[in-house]
Amino acid sequence: MHLAADWASRNGRRLLALTVDHGLNPDSPRWNDLAARAAAGAGADWRLLHWTGPHPATGLPAAARAARHRLIADAARAAGARVVLFAHTADDVAEGELMRADGSSLGRLRAWSPSPVWPEGRGLMLLRPLLDVRRQDLRDWLRARDAAWIDDPANDDPRFARSRARRALAGTSPPPTALAAPATARGLLAVEDDVIRLSRHADARTLAAALVCAGGGERPPRGDRLAHALTRLRSGEDFTAALSGARLEAAGDRVLVLREPGEYRRHATPPVPLPQGLETVWDGRWALTAPQSGWVAVPAAGRLNQLSDADRAVLSALPPAARAARPVLIRNDATAPVLAGDAHKAQALVAQRLASALDGMTHETDLGAFTHGATPWKHLFSSADIRE
Known part of the structure; x- marks a missing residue:
């Protein structure tokens, strides 16, 4: 946050700092207060996000990570941001490699990658500019600025694979982080x-x-x-x-x-309401916006014969299997659906x-x-x- 604030100040960019309270530690109110004061001191805007609802008894780290990314993605989109910065370090990379060697399916950290959640993370990229920096070097830099940080005690809890990996690597030097060039999309x-x-x-x-x-x-x-x-x-x-x-x-x-x-036949597909003027993601593939209230989106499967001649002409240009998977809209329980298109803004994602x-x-x-x-x-x- 401090590094980003320096850059944002020089480049005239707005910086928003986000804190996610997972509701897992009694000290979180104190941590939230520290984060709020640190953001204000750095000249950044700040928002507190809460993970609410039931938490799983097993797989808690993975569930917390997914919830965290969804909350961050929603907040970033609401703020008009396209890029979210994370301070993962070379130590995080080394810990992840050790966890994968032990059988974890954890993904590899990359300097530039899409948000891992969908559709909340659409159009949002993650930037990790510190993957070649050691965690201790960052702490030394913060001390020199008289800046505080938080050590999460969960990182020392041996029940979690990340904590075990961190203990195993304590006192060692991680190998240099090789930041691979973007891979080609062959085929x-x-x-x-x-x-x-x-x-x-x-x-x-x-x-x-x-x-x-x-x-x-x-x-x-x-x-x-x-x-x-x-x-x-x-x-x-x-x-x-x-x-x-x-x-x-x-x-x-x-x-x-x-x-x-x-x-659509194997799993019940309930109609998706489209609030007036608000973009709604349908089936993870289309962004739909209705100009009036009362519209719902459903798959064309089972409704192709009810479409107008003009709508069927549009679909006839598609591969046969693609036609049934296109969104159609019904308003106020009317029986005649219409193909989502220009009149009802439809954008393939x-x-x-x-x-x-x-x-x-x-x-x-x-x-x-x-x-x-x-x-x-x-x-x-x-x-x-x-x-x-």
């Missing part, structure tokens, strides 16, 4: 609204990201199922498979990844999400195009990146 050919086109030579990372983004959820495909799908693609087999809520269709040279419409997942957004300005409604995905991947 990505195009994104057209909510349909992704791949080549049969797409790599595992690209295929996994495409499946998650087209499916609209957060859970990646299981490793064995992903490997099997890649093998079938490489072999030239024509097939259809469902993974992560997405449909993978391979026929000749055409490989499509789109929403699996059968999910798949390209934006895939670009951030595959390191296609490398600057803050890349986020702005999506924030203001455009979807110029092609400039986010160089021509070399999207070739086979």
Whole structure:
């Protein structure tokens, strides 16, 4: 926060500091007060966020992390921010590597990465500029500024994997942090609204990201199922498979990844109310805004014959399986649905999400195009990146 405040002051940028109170420690009111005073002293705005509701008896660190990121993402979007800074250090990187070696599925820290929550984190990137700095060096720097910090006692609780890793590495020097260059998106050919086109030579990372983004959820495909799908693609087999809520269709040279419409039949899909003038994310894939009250969004599945001739003409240009997964709107329980479109603002989020997942957004300005409604995905991947 102090480093960011110095930078913000020099560059005329507003800085908002966020404190998340997880409700897990009786000292949290004192910590909140210290954070508020520190932010005021640094010239930053400050907000306190609370994790409310029931907390799980098991998997508490992971649940707290997910809740924390959702709260931060909501607050950042409300403030109009596109980038959130975190002070993770080289020690955090080393601890994470040790935890993964012990079987943890914890993700790797990267200097620049998308928010890990969806859809709350849409259009939001995380920046970690201190991954090559030791934790002790930061503390020495704070002491020199006569600035205080908080040591969370949970970091010394051996019940948690992070605490055990920190103890195991105490007194050692972590290896130099190698900050990898953005990886290419091998095999990505195009994104057209909510349909992704791949080549049969797409790599595992690209295929996994495409499946998650087209499916609209957060859970990646299981490793064995992903490997099997890649093998079938490489072999030239024509097939259809469902993974992560997405449909993978391979026929000749055409490989499509789109929403699996059968999910609407397998799982109840209640109508999603659309408050007047407020953007609402539907099915994790579309941002919808209704100009009047009374509208709800539902999938086109089972309603295609009720659409107008003009709406059916629009859908006829899509791959058959993609038609049922498009959002349609119904107002005040009317029986005739209408296809979400220009009159009822509809923006596909798949390209934006895939670009951030595959390191296609490398600057803050890349986020702005999506924030203001455009979807110029092609400039986010160089021509070399999207070739086979």
